[in-house]
Amino acid sequence: MSSLGIYIHWPWCKTICPYCDFNVRKFKNIDILEWEKAYIKEIYNMSFFAKEKKVSSIYFGGGTPSLIEPGLLEKIINCINKNFLLSPSAEITIEANPSSIEYIDLFNLKQAGVNRLSLGIQSLNDQHLKFLGRDHNSNQAKKILKYTEKIFNKANLDIIYGLPEQNIIKFKSELSNMLTYAASLGHLSIYQLTIEPKTPFYKDFISGRLTPPPEEILSEMYYIIQEETERNNLSQYEISNHALPGNESIHNLGYWRYNEYLGIGPGAHSRVVNNSSRMAIVQINSPKNWLNSIQNNGNGIAIKEVLEQNEAAMEVLITGLRLKEFLPSERFDQYSVLKLSEIVKISQIKELIDGGFIECKNSKIKTTNKGKSVLNSIIERFDQIINSEH
Ligand SMILES: C[S@@+](CC[C@H](N)C(=O)[O-])C[C@H]1O[C@@H](n2cnc3c(N)ncnc32)[C@H](O)[C@@H]1O
Ligand code: SF4
Incomplete structure (x- = not known):
């Protein structure tokens, strides 16, 4: 039986970071009951594209899904369990921002069924956090890292490097500090800052107010990351991802190995096999229109198409060549x-x-x-x- 990953997209964040181009909106008073009904309906709809498939992972991403009430998380997990064959050992991850959680919240996430936490730490340097427009500071981040270690057996921390004025010496010491936390959690995702079009950082970059470090410094940083993570037993298994043996993300490995997955929520993508062809489904991007479409038309789908053979072959390469494995x-x-x-x-x-x-x-x-x-x-x-x- 082939395995399946399910991605749930929660588009809301308390504040929007100036570098981010994910499908996100500022959190406002939303009618949570309406959203609950929409997720439940769309999970049911999408189950028809993946009958008889065992669900090996669920991933709540965003946005800031740690803002979802634990009661709703539990309902979504139960609904997936009802409509699919959810493996008892499925990995269930949620992305969390340090500013929106306390010990009790982490505990409640676990009670709701989550067994892996992905923390958006970004940096442990207060100046950098301020530059990145984050609404948490390094003390909050360290506190949440400690709680996470106590509560979850599997967890990740996200870091961004390649910030303006980050030189090699400063970077090495910051990295070594972060690696002590990553080694105890078991997983590190470390991304080079990308200046995405249409973000406030892009405007600053164009006007010369923001200058990332030169290319040779960035590639030196990349090699330092490989050396230092290896020394801490956090081997690279994908371009930006490192894990202790056995702590790799099952859900993300599914994307890179081109397994089947369903994406539910505004803008989420799916890839499923139908009559030996690869099918692509994309949900409506705008949160408001996604919700309206489910309420008025019965589903939130924007595009449903069979991929051409060579498109699917290219996707196999784009995803698979990111990995360390053959x-x-x-x-x-x-x-x-x-x-x-x-x-x-x-x-x-x-x-x-x-x-x-x-x-x-x-x-x-x-x-x-x-x-x-x-x-x-x-x-x-x-x-x-x-x-x-x-
Ligand atoms: C989908 S985001 C959500 C995580 C969570 N909301 C947070 O920000 O803490 C996943 C990760 O992508 C990374 N990321 C987002 N935009 C980026 C950019 N422009 N350059 C590099 N990394 C970025 C951040 O490390 C972030 O934690
Ligand atoms: S909190 Fe995360 S998802 Fe939200 S805007 Fe910031 S980086 Fe993007």
Whole structure:
């Protein structure tokens, strides 16, 4: 029986961070009962796309899903249990912001059925937290990290690096401080700051008020992260993700291994297999319109389409080459006319293998560390080959 991940998107945040381009809105007085009915209805609707599949993970993401009342969380988990085959050992994660939780809240999340917490710590330096527009400080973050360690067996902390004026010496000491917490929680997601179009940071970047560190400093930081995490037994298993053995995120591994998943909530994406084709479903982006559509039309779906074979094959590469493990050729070959064993013999890809960007063993491939730092250009090369064949 194939396994399935379910993502629930909660679009509300207390404040909107100036770097963020996720599908989020400022939390206002929403009619929680209306939202509850909408999630329950849409979980039921979406269950028809994934009958007889065992749910191995649920992920509450956002936004700030730790703002959801534990009672509603429990209802959503129970509803998934009723409409799907929820594995008793399913990983159930929630993203939480340090500013919106106390010990009792963490305890209530666990009582509601959550067994993994992902904390948006971002930094343990107060100046950096202020720059990032976060509504928590380093003391609050440390307090929540300690509580989390006591309550949850599986947890993650999110960090952002590559901030203006962050030099190598300061970065090393900040990283070593954060790694002590990450090692006791078991998982670290560490992202380089991305300046996303249409965010306040983008305006500052364009006007010259915000200047990220130069490229060579950023790549040195990336190599320091690999060295230091390895020393703390937090091996890299995906470009930005590190874990103690056995603490990898089951839900996110599902995306990168191109397993099936359902996304429920404003803007959420799904990929399911239907008659041996890969189907893409996208929910309506605007929270208000998503809710209205469920109330008036009975569902919140914006797009439902079968992916072209080569689109699915490209998605296998885009997700699978982020991982440290090899990408098995069968995962790619089931969607592509041109097989992986033939592609690796083509000169543009052979060059990448000879140059140490890609490793190839029995037609399975993976990116090396050097390859991961230029992943976009590697993907472009594959795209040219795959799409010129169709
Ligand atoms: C979906 S966000 C939600 C987490 C939670 N709401 C929070 O902010 O604490 C997941 C993570 O993406 C990362 N992130 C968001 N925007 C980013 C950006 N522009 N550059 C780098 N990392 C970013 C942050 O580390 C954040 O914790
Ligand atoms: S709290 Fe998280 S999701 Fe919300 S705006 Fe900030 S980074 Fe984005």
